[in-house]
Amino acid sequence: MFVQLFSIFWRYWSLIVPTTFITYFVSNKYRYGLAKYPGPWLAAYTDWWRFFDACGRQSEKTFQEIHRKYGDIVRIGPNVLSFADPQALKQIYGLNKGFVKSDFYPVQQASVEGRRLPSLFSTVDEGYHARYRRCVNGAFSMSSLVPYEPLVESTLAVFLKQTEKLFQNTGKTCNLTRWVQFFAFDVIGELTWSKRVGFLERNEDVDGIIDFVSSFLDYAGPIGQMPILDLLLKKNVIRMQLQRWGLWKTTFPATQFALDRQAERENEMNIIKQKGIGALKDVSQAESQENRGIDLLSKFTQAQFEHPEIMTNDMVLTTSLSMVIAGSETTAISLSAVLYYLLQNPRTYSKLLAEIDQAVLDGIIENREDCIVSWTASQKLPYLDAVIQEAFRLHPAAGLILERIVPAQGIEIMGERIPGGTIVGCNAWVLHRRREVFGEDVETFRPERWLEAAPKQLREMKATMFQFGAGARTCIGKNISLLEIYKLVPSLLRRFQLELVEPEREWTTLNAWFVRQLDFNVKFLQRQK
Helix, strand or coil: HHHHHHHHHHHHHHHHHHHHHHHHHHHHHHCCCCCCCCCCCHCCCCCCHHHHHHHHHHHHHHHHHHHHHHHCCCEECEEEEEECCCCCHHHHHHHCCCCCECCCCCHHHHECCCCCCCCCCCCCCCHHHHHHHHHHHHHHHHHHHHHHHHHHHHHHHHHHCCCHHHHCCCCCCCCCEHHHHHHHHHHHHHCCCCCCCHHHHCCCCHHHHHHHHHHHHHHHHCCCCCHHHHHCCCHHHHHHHHHHHCCCCCCCCHHHHHHHHHEEEEEHHHHHEEEEEEHHCCCCCHHHCCCCCCCCCHHHHHHHHHHCCCCHHHHHHHHHHHHHHHHHHHHHHHHHHHHHHHHCCCHHHHHHHHHHHHHHHCCCCCCCCCCCCCCHHCCCCHHHHHHHHHHHHCCEEECCCEEEEECCCCECCCEECCCCCCCEEEEEHHCCCCCHCCCCCCCCCCCCCHHHHCCCHHHHHHHCCCCCCCHHHHCHHHHHHHHHHHHHHHHHHHHHHECCCCCCCCCCEEEEEEEEECCCCEEEECCCC
């Protein structure tokens, strides 16, 4: 029988092979029940369309273009729909809606010794996520910002000092995107392990960690569009088994850094794990740790003490590692956006400086020699808040849709009955440019819109903002990122005068899941007060 089948195939392969492919692609168009939704023609037949679009590194522009052309619901894959209407946010990302994350996210899981390390961000198991988040939620709450501020301030002081030494005093050009990335990484080191990585002091990418994170995201963006490719490439069964046997020793640089930091504090963490964080006061060898305050590693380990049935060693490592990868990249992108739009809009820059200077005169901002602005003072600067919100609006960090899977029974979104199993999502770059929400001038950087809006419109604007995600899976590190941004921006502007090297030239962006900025070069001058 087998011989006969093989003989038939061999004789008619030139007909069988193309017929099989055509049948497969045509069935993709119709079998998911999405044929009525418009979109790029190739996207209806294969996910290769969105894979190659992501490889082009300009997907945020693609999403804006296709929604302008096809409307609020666009088919971007055989089983994928992108929604542009802000009403879809609550329906897709709201609490208890039954949606789960797609296989896009596990592509971003690190691995150690052949074991995947699912993080709060990358896990698709909602029950696991809920248990995990309950363990560490307290470490990221708004009330936790007070003890974290001295750690951020310590790194900010080094950042300002090094900026003066390396750029103001020498007149050298600064790649500001790279420089604030160094800051963001060192802050995460300070917050997580009470130890800066050393980017600022050395003015270099320590151990290639930043380049690794960039290449990691370069991979995750396109591969996440067709996750099966990850199982053939970086997480194939042979490679993972060789790692378990110790025959393929590949540990991410960021993972190795996290492992090294935990190893340095192993004795201290064992005490917390067994007796709780309060036990450190009774141990002489840990007394030196007490003065630096409670960092995130200590809090994650305390969570392990309190929830040993949930919080494992791997989860402590993964949570720390997530801070390095997600916590630094997105904050650096947002800081770059704020500073770029200020420098591109001199009137706005001058107006913000005037608010900061007046706050110093009024005693709202302490007139410190190092020019550092406190978190409390920054919250009393309405124009600063408007500038930051407007930068978030025009340049959110994430440049792809945040994918979710419709529950099996199907659900209604924007009046449309969407079949169960469909991948759906929204793109922040599209939502943040809704004219009926933000006004006709959505492409213009105009912070005043946040101050002029009537209360009802302002609520709608804030509800449409999607830079940190939405719902139960909102970025857990949001408050820490805000702490960094609201402290660095006014502190930097108080201390230096910034000038674009090529003011007539727009920067280049690269969408590798997060939309990084290139060609943002500035000069730092001593500010004339």
